[in-house]
Amino acid sequence: MKRVSFSHRALEVAGIGLFAVAFVFLSSNALRVGLNISGEVSIGFIALLFVLSVMAADFFSGFVHFLCDNFGSAETPFLGPNFIKAFLDHHDHPQDMVAHDFVELLGNSCLGSIPLLVGLYYLLPLDGSTPSLYGNIFTLMLILVMVLTNQFHQWAHNPQSPKFVKKLQRLNLILSPENHNRHHKPPYDKNYCMTSGWLNPFLNRIRFFDIVAKFLGKSSSKS
Numbered sequence: 001m002k003r004v005s006f007s008h009r010a011l012e013v014a015g016i017g018l019f020a021v022a023f024v025f026l027s028s029n030a031l032r033v034g035l036n037i038s039g040e041v042s043i044g045f046i047a048l049l050f051v052l053s054v055m056a057a058d059f060f061s062g063f064v065h066f067l068c069d070n071f072g073s074a075e076t077p078f079l080g081p082n083f084i085k086a087f088l089d090h091h092d093h094p095q096d097m098v099a100h101d102f103v104e105l106l107g108n109s110c111l112g113s114i115p116l117l118v119g120l121y122y123l124l125p126l127d128g129s130t131p132s133l134y135g136n137i138f139t140l141m142l143i144l145v146m147v148l149t150n151q152f153h154q155w156a157h158n159p160q161s162p163k164f165v166k167k168l169q170r171l172n173l174i175l176s177p178e179n180h181n182r183h184h185k186p187p188y189d190k191n192y193c194m195t196s197g198w199l200n201p202f203l204n205r206i207r208f209f210d211i212v213a214k215f216l217g218k219s220s221s222k223s
């Protein structure tokens, strides 16, 4: 397995640290506002927002995965070596990612999510109203679940996952090995979603990615 350089490792650690600080800061702000207007806040609606955030993250993970698997190559400028190659290599060596620690799994996602957290702070400020609070809660949960998706993916490949993870997988709350294994069969054109996998059966049934591939100029979702 190719090891990353010390400087890249340091960048990933810094990214996780910065993400954690920004996320805790924004979450505690949302909690403070929520406690101030607790009489107007619906716990049921927040639970619904959580389900919707997992579904949105699942869809996003599937769409990015589909694009990386089907368009461009390892030689594509910037995206090739940084994203596409990892997806293509993963088909040939799916168990390699089991050896990655959480810094390797989450570092890049955390780095990429910091601008989203900054954007949330400035574009959707908490003004004490329930819409801004709900918007912040949904966006924070969405970003957190998107960041954790790579870890869920690794757990789906890791037979030695912790017991609580296996429980979450059995309950279908996170991506299960059974759900994800359907992707790892040539031509690798099913079950692209990797957060919870909830959307995979539906998107397979309506041939969503085949339709998008045709729309984008491919005769099938896999060449």
Ligand SMILES: [Zn+2]
Pocket (backbone or CB within 6 Å): 065, 069, 087, 091, 183, 188
């Ligand atoms: Zn793939």
Ligand SMILES: [Zn+2]
Pocket (backbone or CB within 6 Å): 090, 094, 153, 157, 180, 184
């Ligand atoms: Zn995989």
